[in-house]
Amino acid sequence: MQIPKQLWQASPILLSLLGGILMGLTPSPVEAWSLAWIALVPLWFLVVTRQSLRQTALYGFCWGIGYQGLALFWITGVHPMDWMGVPWLASLAIALFCWVFITLWGTILVVLWAVGMTAFNSLLNRQGAKFRTVTRVLVGIALWCGLEAFWTLGDLNWTSLAYTQSPHNLLILHLGQISGPFTVTAAVVAVNGLIAEAGISYFSNQNKRVTGSNAKQKFILALGLLIGFHLIGLGLYSRPLIQPTQAAFKVGIIQGNIPNTIKLYQDGLSRAIENYTNGYKALADEGVEAVLTPETALPFIWDEQVNQFRSPVPFYQYKLDRFKEAILDKGVLLWLGAFGEKGDSLTNSLFTITGTGETISRYNKVILVPLGEYIPFEELLGSLIDRLSPLDAHLAAGQPNQQFDTPFGRAIAGICYESAFAYHFRHQAARGGEFILSASNNAHYSETMPAQHHAQDVMRAIETDRWAVRATNTGYSGIVDPHGRTLWLSGINTYQIHAATVYRRQTQTLYVRWGNWLTPTLIGLAILAFIVSR
Known part of the structure; x- marks a missing residue:
């Protein structure tokens, strides 16, 4: 030719x-x-x-x-x-x-x-x-x-x-x-x-x-x-979206805006506790029924056995106890991004905490970021990566078949990087997930990444025919309906709270049924x- x-x-x-x-x-x-x-x-x-x-x-x-x-x-x-x-x-x-x-x-x-x-x-x-x-x-x-x-x-x-x-x-x-x-x-x-x-x-x-x-x-x-x-x-x-009143609930989102440059230091930790405490109270006063926080919004260990944070520093423990008191005072359910424990390791988790302070469910991130959250071939590369990388990449992954049950029905949970894996959301929808909770940090990069991350969650909402609630640390948080329409999108690098009504759905698309x-x-x-x- x-x-x-x-x-x-x-x-x-x-x-x-x-x-x-x-x-x-x-x-x-x-x-x-x-x-x-x-x-x-x-x-x-x-x-x-x-x-x-x-x-x-x-x-x-x-x-x-x-x-x-x-x-x-x-x-x-x-x-x-x-x-x-x-x-x-x-x-x-x-x-x-x-x-x-x-x-x-x-x-x-x-x-x-x-x-x-x-x-x-x-x-x-x-x-x-x-x-x-x-x-x-x-x-x-x-x-x-x-x-x-x-x-x-x-x-x-x-x-x-x-x-x-x-x-x-x-x-x-x-x-x-x-x-x-x-x-x-x-x-x-x-x-x-x-x-x-x-x-x-x-x-x-x-x-x-x-x-x-x-x-x-x-x-x-x-x-x-x-x-x-x-x-x-x-x-x-x-x-048309069939949305009966009994399937509705009002959810609040807190975008804490804690830059990574200070997140794990005194200024960042103090600001995080203050922002999420104040945001939770403000949303509770607006009449929300649940509040979603971003991935590791409070980067401390939540002990679900005693329903309390653990901090080795008394100063932070005092502030965290005040946060717990706010939950007991307002009585509004909280989806909290924090660290959990799994044996001798930590997990990147989302906890369902009721208004009485009780932990009723927990989702552990399944798909971890290579080098950022775990070390591939750790037995061979672990010591080398530990010397070269500033990150503590030793989190434990959650089980793929988790069920994240809440008082509002079973949720489809995704933490940060998991938004890129459609099958992760599809499997949860097939197991009865009725709405999407997406919690992310996104503070590591320029605003291009959170924009692309939002695009991934739009696809997941459409594929599963579910409402998606997105809470991020520094942007873009949002509310996406099952047709992929972004009904609210936060700014970038700003502290924001937002309340919206979303709906539980039990439909199953061809993709959810057949993969x-x-x-x-x-x-x-x-x-x-x-x-x-x-």
Whole structure:
């Protein structure tokens, strides 16, 4: 196949990098989500028109670096860490290492996809297969969705193609109710693939009248799919929310705004106790029935056996006792972010504390942040990481099958990083979770990260058809309805409290009932198409 030199021979590396950069502009801070529908076209074009696995691996690498590197640049916001006693240069080195590592980890997925597509296309060409376009598109979608599904089994996951559409394109995000974020990813890959196939047909070395007609048909099909996907989403989005009065309860959110630079020091600890005590009292006076605090809002151990904080410093213990007195005085249920105990280890937990001060349920964070909250391969790397890292990464993970029961029904709980794992929320919804409680810190990074985190929770609310209550330390806290509409969003780096009415729901979407059924279906269709094309 002959493709004009100006399109790929001059600088195919630059072309693939440009496509990745376009995809990297779709999430916050730019949020140019519409670019996702064309950003994969250059890479698809190159992997289909080149037969060298080494070349296409390089193109996939460049595209992945452009996307992952730009979308995840917010992680460099951990620098500087001088407040933790880390020298400036060492802090910069740690931040750059984290950025490079997670960028490369996500890029591996793209490289595998590019190599897989090239190998499969070579097989089609050698066998003179028919229906190549349909087969390639099906394989491309199935391969990308399969790789994303595999990536979610690990501990590093954030940049699914689906999140490029959140929180703005609510119509397409409603496809997540069908088979989770993989449905949105499949739609994005399908449209990009057909546009690329139209370009391949147009520039093929054949009769221009015929190839032009084929290209036009494929482009119209891509446009039709784009419109069709949005119409399906519109149908799901347009369904009214049935919200009986008896399912309602009024919840309050406290955004304490305790910067990480002071959070674990005297000023920060004192301010945290004061802000959360005053916020709790103010919300109780507004008539809320429950109050949600962020992840480790009060970074002390809550002893659920005696229903009291423990602090080795009498000064803090006095203040914490005053906080407990506020609960007993106001009598409003509290979802408290604090540390719990599990054997000899600590857990990052959310406790349900009644107005009488009794702890009736506890959720321990299941998906911990590598290096930040636990050390992978600790027996081999533990001593090395302890010397290099300023973080005490030794928390114990909670059990995946936890049930977080409250007086308002069973809750779906997610603490910070867990928002990126759709299956975590889906499993809890399938087990009877009626609303989402999302508690996060988000103070480590620039405001790009909390904006992307909010986008993740918008997707989880839509996929499970649940109301989501988000409490963060420094922003963005929010209230999201089951259609993904953000009814309230806090500012960044501000102390805020907010009260809102949310509703318990017991509906079950296709995704909640059947999980990611689409990916194995696509793989089966791709295999069938390959057999038929031969």
